[in-house]
Amino acid sequence: xxxxxxxxxxxxxxxxxxxxxxxxxxxxxxxxxxxxxxxxxxxxxxxxxxxxxxxxxxxxxxxxxxxxxxxxxxxxxxxxxxxxxxxxxxxxxxxxxxxxxxxxxxxxxxxxxxxxxxxxxxxxxxxxxxxxxxxxxxxxxxxxxxxxxxxxxxxxxxxxxxxxxxxxxxxxxxxxxxxxxxxxxxxxxxxxxxxxxxxxxxxxxxxxxxxxxxxxxxxxxxxxxxxxxxxxxxxxxxxxxxxxxxxxxxxxxxxxxxxxxxxxxxxxxxxxxxxxxxxxxxxxxxxxxxxxxxxxxxxxxxxxxxxxxxxxxxxxxxxxxxxxxxx
Numbered sequence: 001x002x003x004x005x006x007x008x009x010x011x012x013x014x015x016x017x018x019x020x021x022x023x024x025x026x027x028x029x030x031x032x033x034x035x036x037x038x039x040x041x042x043x044x045x046x047x048x049x050x051x052x053x054x055x056x057x058x059x060x061x062x063x064x065x066x067x068x069x070x071x072x073x074x075x076x077x078x079x080x081x082x083x084x085x086x087x088x089x090x091x092x093x094x095x096x097x098x099x100x101x102x103x104x105x106x107x108x109x110x111x112x113x114x115x116x117x118x119x120x121x122x123x124x125x126x127x128x129x130x131x132x133x134x135x136x137x138x139x140x141x142x143x144x145x146x147x148x149x150x151x152x153x154x155x156x157x158x159x160x161x162x163x164x165x166x167x168x169x170x171x172x173x174x175x176x177x178x179x180x181x182x183x184x185x186x187x188x189x190x191x192x193x194x195x196x197x198x199x200x201x202x203x204x205x206x207x208x209x210x211x212x213x214x215x216x217x218x219x220x221x222x223x224x225x226x227x228x229x230x231x232x233x234x235x236x237x238x239x240x241x242x243x244x245x246x247x248x249x250x251x252x253x254x255x256x257x258x259x260x261x262x263x264x265x266x267x268x269x270x271x272x273x274x275x276x277x278x279x280x281x282x283x284x285x286x287x288x289x290x291x292x293x294x295x296x297x298x299x300x301x302x303x304x305x306x307x308x309x310x311x312x313x314x315x316x317x318x319x320x321x322x323x324x325x326x327x
Contacts, residue, residue: 005027006018006023006026006027006030010030010054010100011023013054013100014026014053014054017053017054021299021303021305022303022305025302025303025304025305026054028302028303028304029053029054029055029056029299029302029303030054030055030056031056032055032056032057032122032123032302033056033057033058033059033120033121033122034050034055034057034058034059034121034122034123034124034125034298035058035059035061035118035121035123035124035125036058036059036060036061036125036127037061037062037110037124037125037126037127037129037137038061038062038110038126038127038128038129039060039062039064039086039087039090039127040074040127040128040282040287041070041073041074041075041153041282041284041287042127042128042151042152042153042158042282042287042290042291042294043125043127043151043291044074044075044076044090044287044291045287045288045290045291045292045295046125046151046291046294046295046298047060047090047094048076048094048097048291048295049291049292049295049296050295050298050299051094051097051098051101051103052097052098053295053299054098054100054101055101056101056102057101057102057103057104058094058101058102058103058104059104059105059106059121060086060087060090060091060103060104060105060106061087061106061108061110061113062085062086062087062106062107062110063085063107063108063109063110064085064086065082065083065084065085065086066081066082066083066084066085066086066089067082068082073282073283073284073287074282075284076089076090076093076094077089077090077093085105085107087105087106087107088105088107091103091104091105110129110133111133115140118137118140118141119140119141119144119146121146122146122147122302123146123147123148123149123298123301123302124137124141124146124147124148124149125149125150125151125294125298126148126149126150126151127150127151127152128152129150129152130234130239130240131200131204131231131234131235132234132235132238134150134161134200135200135201138150138163138199138200138201139199139201141163141165142163142165142199145165145166146165147162147163147164147165147167147298147301148162148163148164149161149162149163149294149297149298150200151290151294153282153283153286153287153290153315154275154276154278154279154280154281154282155275155276155277155278155279155281155283155317156272156275156278156283156286156316156317156318157223157226157227157272157275157314157315157316157317158223158286158289158290158314158315158317159223159227159312159313159314159315160290160293160294160297160309160312160313161200161203161311161312162197162297162308162309162310162311162312162313163197163198163199163200163311164195164197164301164308164311165196165197166194166195166196166197167194167195167197167301167308168192168193168194168304169192169193169194169195169301169304169305169306169307169308170190170191170192170193170304170305171190171191171192171193171305171306171307172188172189172190172305173188173189173190173191174186174187174188175187175189193307195307195308195310197310197311198311198326198327203311203312203327204228204231204232204235206228206260206327207260207261208220208225208260208261208262209261209262210261213262213263213264213266213267216262216264216267217266217267220267220323220325221314221316221321221323221325222267222268222269222272222316223272223314223315223316224312224314224325224327225257225260225262225267225268226268226272226273226275226276227312227314228260229249229256229257229260229268229273230276232256232259233245233249240279241276241279243277245276246273246274246276246277249273249276250270250273250274253265253268253270253273269318271318272316272318283317286315286317289315289322290315293313293315293322297309297313309324310324310326311325311326311327312324312325312326312327
């Protein structure tokens with residue numbers, strides 16, 4: 001991809017952002033091409049934030065059409081859009097937010113895309129996808145050492161998975177010299193770090209037997225266990241759980257947790273498991289929170305400043321907590 005410098009008009013439009021993360025970072029953002037696969041409330045929040053930040057190009061991939069029950073939860077849709085392609089509708093609405101961003105609509109089925117399709121983007125973001133597809137695309141991206149994100153919300157739970165393979169970033173620290181006054185300029189030190197990330201397959205095999213029940217309750221989000229169970233269920237059955245499946249999962253919770261190395265079922269509230277009955281339901285406030293977090297992480301990686309999520313972010317809407325865990 002040809003690297004383009006920022007014009008004077010763009011410098012004026014993105015002035016506040018340039019002051020925040022620098023001209024070079026804004027230029028990287030402006031040259032980036034992002035794939036948003038799966039148009040939902042969460043992905044629309046991410047797309048909106050990236051478009052407003054001046055991302056270079058966004059490809060929206062979805063072969064589905066807007067349904068009536070989605071209009072209330074997705075701010076880019078209206079009643080007039082029912083029956084139209086989701087990617088097309090979202091693109092039209094997003095373009096009005098920032099005409100400078102190149103928006104590409106792809107109405108093909110993601111399952112029919114060849115491996116080479118997923119290699120051309122700077123970042124690939126997958127939403128509400130089955131685990132088999134997520135693993136496939138993650139493996140494709142790992143082979144070329146490019147970022148991959150998978151995210152979803154259902155009911156009051158949400159997660160973001162990040163695989164940056166090997167990511168190098170610069171960390172800045174500001175400190176006043178010893179004995180200096182607060183009015184003096186701080187000394188800025190910069191250090192370079194590289195983080196290695198696990199694949200989605202490896203992350204799902206995380207075993208918790210080395211931690212006590214007390215430590216699990218205190219330090220680990222129960223959403224982590226919920227997501228592991230959900231994805232392992234999908235791998236085993238080749239589909240998402242139905243309402244009847246959820247009741248069985250609750251009854252067999254201890255068995256599923258034991259497979260993760262957890263011998264105390266109290267680490268996962270039944271209410272969170274019951275939330276899987278809302279697997280196809282998105283709550284607007286939760287989508288807004290998660291969308292803001294993921295868009296920020298994508299920009300953080302493009303700018304190569306600060307440590308990104310390593311490697312999961314779990315949000316628990318029952319108590320409003322969001323935690324980062326490395327699995």
